[in-house]
Amino acid sequence: xxxxxxxxxxxxxxxHAVPGTIQNNHEGADADSIHFEETPAHSxxxxxxxxxxxxxxxxxxxxxxxxxxxxxxxxxxGEVLVAMDTTGTGHKWRLVDDQPWKRAYVAFKEGMNINFCxxxxxxxxxxx
Numbered sequence: 252x253x254x255x256x257x258x259x260x261x262x263x264x265x266x267h268a269v270p271g272t273i274q275n276n277h278e279g280a281d282a283d284s285i286h287f288e289e290t291p292a293h294s295x296x297x298x299x300x301x302x303x304x305x306x307x308x309x310x311x312x313x314x315x316x317x318x319x320x321x322x323x324x325x326x327x328x329g330e331v332l333v334a335m336d337t338t339g340t341g342h343k344w345r346l347v348d349d350q351p352w353k354r355a356y357v358a359f360k361e362g363m364n365i366n367f368c369x370x371x372x373x374x375x376x377x378x379x
Contacts, residue, residue, distance in 0.1 A: 314346055
């Protein structure tokens with residue numbers, strides 16, 4: 252299983268993070284697009300939302316993410332961010348090591364099964 256974090260917009264309009272894994276079900280998944288980016292070491296990006304629902308697969312670099320409600324988590328190389336917070340108050344990130352952030356963005360097709368399995372069940376009113 253691949254370690255992952257899902258960012259989603261809760262009913263309160265804020266981004267929330269849930270730890271979990273991407274399950275290997277040996278099935279292919281249709282994607283709208285894939286592209287690669289590299290950001291220099293020590294970079295950061297202030298408050299923003301995901302432009303589309305997507306996997307963000309970290310190839311190098313270690314990042315700290317923060318939501319407006321103060322939720323904080325760290326993504327390491329080989330881990331996946333399931334970015335679904337396309338509305339609401341968003342999140343920000345910063346690189347916390349001396350490596351550039353190399354990553355692949357894989358945009359989901361509408362209705363695609365993302366195979367994300369949360370480490371915990373959502374609280375009342377939360378959705379994943």
